Amino acid sequence: MSQQWYNVCCRYHGQVVRIHDKFGNVHIGRITRVTPNRVYIAPVGRRNLGGFGFGFYGGWGWGWGFGIALAAIAAIALIGLFW
Amino acid sequence: MTTYLDVLAELGIDSAHPGGFSLTKNILRKLNIQQTSSILDVGCGTGQTAAYIAEQYRANVTAIDIHPTMLQKAKERFASLSHPVHLYNTSIESLPFSSEQFDVILCESVLSFVSLSKALQEIYRVLKPKGKLLSIEVAHSQLTETEKKDITSFYGFRHLLTEQQWEAYLHKNGFHKVQTAYHPVMQQRVLAATPFTITADVSEEMLTILHTHEHMTKQYGRRLGYCIFSCEK
Known part of the structure; x- marks a missing residue:
């Protein structure tokens, strides 16, 4: 998995994504780095990105952003264009 | 074999058409829908548009689709509404409705997947005199024959037309007051995009189809887009 x-x-x-983890937490940000075990997402500003209602995530400091274990991911929500 | 449409159904993508739900709502606002209006949503998918019209306008809404997964998802959605939507498992190419029944017919990325002559004949038949057809469909501008073939075979389109060709087909089938507008994919605003969710049970095959789709929409840039058209019987 x-x-x-x-x-x-x-x-x-x-891309900006919304990651739902298996513990019921929701993480929103732009994917900045992927390792075999973790995905890192950086905060996005207070902009409306396709109805996700992204708020501002502060206090993460610098770098790749927030790391989430791939094994803990339940679902990833994105936005796209479809015919 | 899994198709592009199966992926849309499996992921339960609402508003799987260019412009997304925000474009749908904009179009509906201009239609002057009344409680007495009879509306047909062709290829309703998961039923988002039909449900919205029923709840928002309390109009008489009929929705059709042929994909079993889409029908199931639409049925579940309609069951929770306070205003009914009549759902039918039927194709636009042969409608089980009597003639001159609907005031408005909506097609959101449907006509590209069916026999256009049969579909337009049926739409014309079931529309009341002066009834309106509104549609959002894939369109192209200056793609070569090879590129068109590549795109149509991947998506399962029956045809891929230019804005002018759409317009000509509508005139040919008796529609009046035809208005069209072409928008390249590249101009899509983020707000007009459609949210979707990948869960753990989405197969690798489906992810590959999704990836190919995203690659294609980027690859053809301004030459691939969508056409919004409205016309009257």
Whole structure:
């Protein structure tokens, strides 16, 4: 399963996502880095990004952002265009 | 074999059409829908638009689709509404409705997937005189034959037309007051995009189709887009 999340995170590298983890937490940010075990997301500003209602996430400091274990991911929400 | 439409159904993507739900709401606002209006939502998918019209306008809404997963999701959605939506498992190419029944017919990315002549004949038949057809469909501008073939075979489109060709088809099938507008994919605003969720049970095959789709929309840039058109019987 982690392998699938690894592939998904690599594909959407650089995009803003909403990650739901298995503990009921929701993390929102832009994917900045993917390792075989973790995905890192950086906060996004107070902008409306496709109806996700992103608020501002502060206090993460610098760097890759917040790391989430791939094994803890339950779902990833994105936005796209469909025919 | 899993198709692009299966992926949309499996992921339960609402408003799976260009412009997303915000474009749908904008179009509906201009339609002057009354409680007495009869509306047909062709290819309703998960039923988001039909449910919205029923709840928002309390109009008489009928929705059709042929994909079993879409029908199931639409049925579940309609069951929770305070105003009914009549759902039918039927194709636009052969409608089980009597003639001159609807004031408005909506097609959100449907006509590209069906026989256009059969669909337009049926739409024309079931529309009341002066009834309106509103549609949002994939369109292109200056794609080569090879590129068109590549796109149509991946998505399962029956045809991929330019704005002018859409317009000509509508005139040919008897529609009046045809208005069209072409928008390249690249101009899509983030707000007009559609949210979707990947869960752990989405197969690798589906993810590959999703990836190919995203690659294609980027690859063809301004030459691939969508057409919004409205016309009258």
